[in-house]
Amino acid sequence: MTYETPAFIAMFTAIARSMEENRDHLCALDGVIGDADHGIAMQQGFAAVDKALAALDAGQASPTDVFNTAAKSFLNAVGASSGPLYATAMMRAGASLKGKATASAQDVALLIPAMTKGISDRGKAQPGDKTMLDAWQTAADRVLALVEQGSPLAQVLTEAVAAAEAGAQSTIPMEAKLGRSARLGQRSVGHIDAGAASAALVIKAISESFG
């Protein structure tokens, strides 16, 4: 099975819907150790992406165009920490599909490691710093292992979701090292990182969109 531009647009619509539904929940999580706006950033960012993609000529645009448009519109709608991180993630994902009008199942699976690379390059976080990277990296590592083994896309994505959720949960006992919660030290322990929680939701929406 192959995937073309509309599939990626649909993927972003699915993410946007999930962020809309989880906005207040994510704000509450961010409120515990941050500034309580993460849900707004994610909702507003993906709503802007959805709107920008709706204006795209799906017949003309390549999958890479979809990701680049998404990156730009997310960044400009959001700023914040999430803006540069997700915009870079999307640009890396777009680059990974460069020149392809259709993407293979493997291309789709490898979007997750590509996005993770973007987040890691931009934010320079390390796994264990209690950030969204803890969810993305756990998912990306699992994806790479399964792609290596030639697992089918459905399985890769299902396991990516599980890995992302585990990665998000793993932030609970961590002490924050980066971002707004970095100054909390011990007081950040015992709470999930909001960016990691939303990352798991994003990966879930991607998975369901291709599942």
Place this chain on the structure above:
Amino acid sequence: MTYETPAFIAMFTAIARSMEENRDHLCALDGVIGDADHGIAMQQGFAAVDKALAALDAGQASPTDVFNTAAKSFLNAVGASSGPLYATAMMRAGASLKGKATASAQDVALLIPAMTKGISDRGKAQPGDKTMLDAWQTAADRVLALVEQGSPLAQVLTEAVAAAEAGAQSTIPMEAKLGRSARLGQRSVGHIDAGAASAALVIKAISESFG
């Protein structure tokens, strides 16, 4: 029976104690249709009076001196509406005892009409305007009638308290015409006037002090 300086100092101490006890209650009453500070004004004013009188040489000071000192210290501690009204009341009371080292029972009874005159002169309220005057005037009228009949002081004061309380209650159905609540029109109806409520307490403290 006659009354000298210490009796009037004790009277102010009794009033101060009552205002202290009723401060928050009077603030709450003022809050409904005014600015919620009447209890503070009364408490602070009579506390200042009490303090100033404590510094007075009771051997040297005349009853008039007591009232004049009280007037001055009340006014300077309070300002507000209550300040000029009570200060003028006390000055009129002091004037009514002018030249007397000892006051008769009748002199004491007539303090209430004297104070009322001060409040009325200063504030230019009419009975029925929903102010403290509604309590004072009702009490003063009763006092004058009983003094006319030659009633004993204890009876005069007891009936003055009942009249003041009735006068205060009578403000409930009134529409405010003066002071902060004047702009409320109909919305002031159904609530007791804070100044009338405190007036009844002042008269009660006076009565108990001489009772």
Place this chain on the structure above:
Amino acid sequence: MTLTKKIINSGDDVVDEMVEGLLLAHSGIVTSVPGSPRSIIARHGPRPGKVGMVIGGGSGHEPTFVGFVGKGLADAAAIGNVFASPPPDPILACAVAVNQGAGVLFCYGNYAGDVMNFDMAAEMAEMDGIEVRTVVTTDDVASAPRDQRHKRRGVAGNFFVFKAAGAACDLMLPLDEVVRVANLANDRTYTVGVGLSACSLPQTRRANFHLGDEEMEVGLGIHGEPGIIRQPLQTADAIVDDMLDRIFAEMNPQRGDRVAVLVNSLGSTTLMELYVMNRRVRQRLDALGVEVHATWVGPYCTSLEMAGASVTLMHLDDELTRLIDLPCDCAMFRAG
């Protein structure tokens, strides 16, 4: 009932400690009359032959009144307890301190307590040979019907009346003229406020009235006095529209008219909200062809930590325009 939280030492000391702190912060601009710490005077205001201008009222409205003392504005402010008129003594001390032989203007909001105390001070000043004239501000449109304008409260519009009268004094106009200007400014100034939550006095630390979770009070006073109607919270545009409808009904603005605008916070309403309101104020004035000559946005006349805001329009003529534009130098106010 839980008490509100404030950064104070004691409710009884808060006014004196505030005065101490503000004299230290703004020592180049204000000082107090020796022996009368609640009589705040401008260092560079009074000068020979100039009418002295004394404002004042209760505390809790900062920067009103203390913030409006300075060259080109008020020469002195007498400060009362929270929400309570100052007694006559500090008012008199102000009058004596700023009197330069040309007479003194008393200018303050129209409240029974202020009127009684300022009138007593005026009588005492007259006994000292100081000529005193009084103008009370009555800009709160919601506080009495139009035919009883003299009964209205003075609220945030004080700002414009003080500015115009202070400029008139600074221009060395005689007392009669200063009084005329102050009355003119007051007559042409209109305010409507809305409250979203109560404030609490430092001494009781209890909400001084109660509003429902979704309610606002239209026309409430700057001490939390009830207004004319209590209704569900509206959008910023709807709130401003209602305020301006009430103001326009009296001001009767004509195409080509000029106004000064003050969008004022009652305390905890943020600049963000005030600017959103100002946007709508401008839309409405533009639609009428009314020119906005100057705009002030911020907490100018507060009611402790109350949430809410007011809009004031001053209907300018050439004289008031010139007076409003005249530079002044006070601790918390920027002109021009």
Place this chain on the structure above:
Amino acid sequence: MTLTKKIINSGDDVVDEMVEGLLLAHSGIVTSVPGSPRSIIARHGPRPGKVGMVIGGGSGHEPTFVGFVGKGLADAAAIGNVFASPPPDPILACAVAVNQGAGVLFCYGNYAGDVMNFDMAAEMAEMDGIEVRTVVTTDDVASAPRDQRHKRRGVAGNFFVFKAAGAACDLMLPLDEVVRVANLANDRTYTVGVGLSACSLPQTRRANFHLGDEEMEVGLGIHGEPGIIRQPLQTADAIVDDMLDRIFAEMNPQRGDRVAVLVNSLGSTTLMELYVMNRRVRQRLDALGVEVHATWVGPYCTSLEMAGASVTLMHLDDELTRLIDLPCDCAMFRAG
């Protein structure tokens, strides 16, 4: 849970509507870059050969940042969503607009989001041939240990750093010197804040953290980030003493030293409370023989409607004293 009350039209539009309202209110002082409404520039700031100074950050801290744009201060401010760094585009638009060939300083608070977005904008500006240098403010003493000063947040002390750096630009110092001055100002600026209640974002209208009825949070950030300790509400004097003890431990003030003081409200804490705090600040400084050169009191760096306050000291030397004293002309700030 009940929603907080705000005077807005919609949480999604509030920032754009605020910008519209403020450009209308202060049109003599600021305007926006055509096509980039959230890039606010000074009308009289940029001029040939002058280093351009760009500040910025999330909305919700007004008058920070928009209020500090004007001659002698910042040349431009890029405005983000509430509590969110602006994206690179409006920052870049500011840099392009104020670039006069002498390079551009980016100066803003040290937050991960701001750093990423400003750095992206700096890269883009460099590609356009504009030399950009960055100084992040790190004045919040409570936000990291002393040996990790570079990790600290930038809070109300922005005010002093922007003032000094803006004055350096106004004096036509070259970019290297401006960067040196900004770093010097930041190194000598210390802030500690306390929070008494939460704020709420306009989009959610829910308290963004929870504090007990009698509690305060010492060292909290200007977005409601938790501080270093949560404890029962203290008196004003005790709160100030604790703040100053933390500041003095780092600043190490000596008899004869000079400081500038900022007593700042986080939103709904009143001027009355701030002046009470200032009184104590002065008592403590007097006791140490430290001279207060200038004092600012008011809401300069807010956190929406949060209750709370901060104290900032800038440890002056002769150079900083001169820079702080230099007149400036912005919408919401009075210097000198």
